[in-house]
Amino acid sequence: MDLNIYDFTSFTKWVDTALNSVMSPGWTMLVELVIVGIVFIAAYAVIGLYLVLAERKVCAIIQNRQGPNRVGPFGLFQTIADLFKLLGKELISIKNADQFLFNLAPFILIIASFMAIAALPFAKGLHAIDLNIGIFYMFAVSSLGVIGILLAGWSSNSKYSLIGAIRSGAQVVSYELSVGLALLSVVIFSGSMQLSTIVESQANGWWIIKGHIPALIAFIIFLIAGTAETNRGPFDLAEAESELTAGFHTEYSGIKFAFFFLAEYMNMFIVAAIASTVFLGGWMPFHLGGFESLNHVMDFIPPVIWFFGKTAFVIFIMMWIKWTFPRLRIDQLLKLEWKYLLPLNLMNIVLIAFIVLMGWYIK
Amino acid sequence: MNSEYLILFFLLGVILVGGAILFSMFTAPTSKNSAKAEPYECGIPVKSDAWIQFNVGYYLFAIIYLVFDVETVFIFPWGVVMRDMGITAFIEILIFFFILVLGLLYAWKKGALKWV
Numbered sequence: 208m209d210l211n212i213y214d215f216t217s218f219t220k221w222v223d224t225a226l227n228s229v230m231s232p233g234w235t236m237l238v239e240l241v242i243v244g245i246v247f248i249a250a251y252a253v254i255g256l257y258l259v260l261a262e263r264k265v266c267a268i269i270q271n272r273q274g275p276n277r278v279g280p281f282g283l284f285q286t287i288a289d290l291f292k293l294l295g296k297e298l299i300s301i302k303n304a305d306q307f308l309f310n311l312a313p314f315i316l317i318i319a320s321f322m323a324i325a326a327l328p329f330a331k332g333l334h335a336i337d338l339n340i341g342i343f344y345m346f347a348v349s350s351l352g353v354i355g356i357l358l359a360g361w362s363s364n365s366k367y368s369l370i371g372a373i374r375s376g377a378q379v380v381s382y383e384l385s386v387g388l389a390l391l392s393v394v395i396f397s398g399s400m401q402l403s404t405i406v407e408s409q410a411n412g413w414w415i416i417k418g419h420i421p422a423l424i425a426f427i428i429f430l431i432a433g434t435a436e437t438n439r440g441p442f443d444l445a446e447a448e449s450e451l452t453a454g455f456h457t458e459y460s461g462i463k464f465a466f467f468f469l470a471e472y473m474n475m476f477i478v479a480a481i482a483s484t485v486f487l488g489g490w491m492p493f494h495l496g497g498f499e500s501l502n503h504v505m506d507f508i509p510p511v512i513w514f515f516g517k518t519a520f521v522i523f524i525m526m527w528i529k530w531t532f533p534r535l536r537i538d539q540l541l542k543l544e545w546k547y548l549l550p551l552n553l554m555n556i557v558l559i560a561f562i563v564l565m566g567w568y569i570k
Numbered sequence: 571m572n573s574e575y576l577i578l579f580f581l582l583g584v585i586l587v588g589g590a591i592l593f594s595m596f597t598a599p600t601s602k603n604s605a606k607a608e609p610y611e612c613g614i615p616v617k618s619d620a621w622i623q624f625n626v627g628y629y630l631f632a633i634i635y636l637v638f639d640v641e642t643v644f645i646f647p648w649g650v651v652m653r654d655m656g657i658t659a660f661i662e663i664l665i666f667f668f669i670l671v672l673g674l675l676y677a678w679k680k681g682a683l684k685w686v
Contacts (some may be wrong), residue, residue, distance in 0.1 A: 240578050248582055294590065297598050302607040303619070310591075318583030325579040336575045343646055365609035366620045377628045380635040387642045394649035457610050462594040466587055538685030541631060545683045549638075549674070553667055556645075563653055564660050 212509040216332030243335055251324065251473065256286040258472040258522065265526040296461035301363060304458065308362035313463050315355035316470040322348040323477045328402050330490045330510040341402035342390050342485070346383075349477055350436070352470065353379040356445065359467070360455035371454025374537055375438055375445030381544040382442075385432035388552040392418070392425035392559050393485045396568065406489040411496035413488035417569040421559045426486045428552055430524065433478035435540070437471065440529035444537055475525060476518065483517035490514040496569060630682050634674075641670055 222242075226235040260275065260282065267274025275282030300306065326341050326348075328334040338344050353376060360372020394400055396418050397408040408414075415422050435442040446454030456467040483489060490510030494502045535543070562568055608616050644666075652659045677683060 236574065240574065243575070244578055244582055244585075247579070248586060251582075251586070294594050295598055296594075297600055298591070298594060299606055301609055302604075304609070313591075314584060314587050317587045318580055321579045321583040321586075322576070325575060335579070361621070363609060364620045366611065366622075368609075369620045369622075369624065373624055373628050377631050380632060380639075384635065384638045384642065387646075391642075391645060391649045394646060395652045398650060398653040400646065400650055452610060461598060462590045466590070541683070541685060545631075545634075545674075546678070550671075553671065557664065557667060560652055560660050560663055564656060 212330075212511065213506070214331045219332055247321070247324065247335065251321065254476055255469045255472050256290060258476060259289075259468065260286045261522070262472070262526055262529075265523065266530050269527070269530045290465065293462050293465040298463060299458075299460045301365070301458050304364045305362035308358045309458075310463075312355045312359035312362065313459070313466040313470075315358065316352050317466055319348060319351040319355065320470050320473040320477060322351070324473070324480075326402060327477075327480050328406055328484065328489055329514055333511070334403065337401065337403050339399075339401045342394060342400045342405070342481075345402075345477075345481055346387055346390060349474065349481075350379065350383050350386075352474060355470075356438075356455050359459070363455075363458040365458050367451045367453075367457045368455050371445045371447075371451045371457070375455060377537070378438070378442060378444065378540060379436055381541060382432040382435040382548075385428055385544060385548045385552055386436055388549075388556060389425045389429035389432060390481070390485060391556060392421060395556070395559050395563055396422070402484055402489070405485060406491050409488040409491045409494075411494055412569055413486065413491070413493070415486045416495075418559070418562075419568065421555050421562060422486065424551070424555050425559075426482070428548055428555070429482055429486070430521070430528075432544075432548065433482060434525055434528060435544070437474040437478055439471070439475060440525060441532035441535050442540060443529075443534060444540060447534060475522060479518045479521035479525065480514075482521045483514065487517045487521075488513070489517075627685055634677050634682060637673060638670075641666075 223235070223239070226238055230238070263285075264274045264282075275285040278285045278288050301309065323345055325335045326338060326345055328337070356375045356379075357372050360368040360370075360375070363369075393405060393414050396414055397405045399405060399408070405414075409417070411417075415426055418425075434440045438445045444454075445451075446456065451457070456464055459467060488494075490513050492502070492505035492508060492510070492513050494505060609620065611617075645663075648659060648663060648666075652663075
């Protein structure tokens with residue numbers, strides 16, 4: 208067995224052949240599915256729980272406080288304690304609510320985020336699914352979550368929930384356009400929708416560097432639209448605490464509420480992971496074409512660390528935005544998208560097409 | 571090989587949520603209380619259903635969105651071949667965007683983008 212932390216391709220092949228040598232192909236597939244499933248469920252839970260803690264810590268730093276610091280060293284076990292508390296809380300069923308849809312909503316949210324996380328390349332040869340339409344798939348699946356939000360808000364039979372849900376629906380569909388067009392810019396540059404190919408194409412510099420001005424514009428638009436699509440930050444109208452109590456999940460209690468919370472943080476992780484994969488090179492170390500010694504030094508840091516480091520960086524920016532800016536109104540929110548971001552994005556696409564046509568980018 | 575992984579990740583979501591809710595149903599305390607089952611409305615008694623009419627503005631944006639969403643489906647394959655096709659693809663996208671922007675400008679002029 209050769210576990211190489213720089214390239215997982217041989218490791219996964221080794222696991223596959225080792226399993227194939229002891230059992231039939233059908234069982235091998237089943238065992239592999241179970242292994243992948245356990246790994247992803249564990250990763251999902253750990254990432255989700257620690258993002259909640261990270262947000263509370265970042266918020267505390269920005270507001271000049273301590274943040275959670277009682278449970279475990281630096282409050283590291285705070286969110287785990289919270290999870291067990293929520294598991295032990297009563298699941299209240301609301302009178303007159305549409306019970307079936309009410310219970311279905313958390314399933315849809317969590318399934319959407321699981322499907323999206325499946326296509327992420329964490330390191331070389333370390334991804335569950337490598338679709339040739341990877342970006343398109345991520346874009347499609349990550350926007351399914353809004354159905355869960357709409358169902359949750361509508362089925363609760365509470366006015367706050369309904370207002371939160373329809374706001375969220377209008378917001379997510381609007382900002383989805385900007386997300387798609389911003390991702391399209393890198394599709395034009397790299398000429399592929401497969402995430403692994405896009406990462407490989409950044410071996411001599413990340414797209415944000417190689418694509419210079421238009422790529423930078425696309426990245427900023429993606430950050431804004433991604434923040435809006437996950438109902439976070441200055442765009443959290445769907446759950447505006449000060450006016451709608453909790454918006455679409457007002458009526459949820461106990462572990463069902465926890466899943467809405469978890470899904471929000473996982474969606475943030477997914478957006479940050481897409482941003483880092485597409486614009487910041489994913490697991491690709493910091494490379495510059497022509498600087499061989501620099502590239503060689505950077506290669507010593509394992510790709511997994513690069514991937515999670517960049518993702519953490521983007522997540523930090525999103526948290527920073529959330530705790531710095533005041534909340535927008537719904538008309539300001541829609542105006543920002545339809546009158547500023549969308550025309551800017553369309554112009555940016557034409558600019559990119561022109562730059563690619565003339566070859567004015569680093570190949 | 572991909573399709574079974576798609577089903578797997580679908581099932582992972584079902585297992586995680588279903589398992590946790592089942593666990594919670596058996597461990598968490600329950601108590602019947604008619605006031606508790608009411609939807610939250612600042613503590614005052616609930617007036618009527620929440621399934622009511624709401625602002626038509628949301629529908630307008632959803633309709634305009636539909637146009638641009640279909641456009642996205644067309645434009646992604648274009649993005650993939652843009653580099654290889656060169657000038658033909660560039661002119662095509664200019665014509666396509668011209669028509670698209672015309673639609674957006676029409677909606678803008680008609681006041682569909684204004685929140686009322």
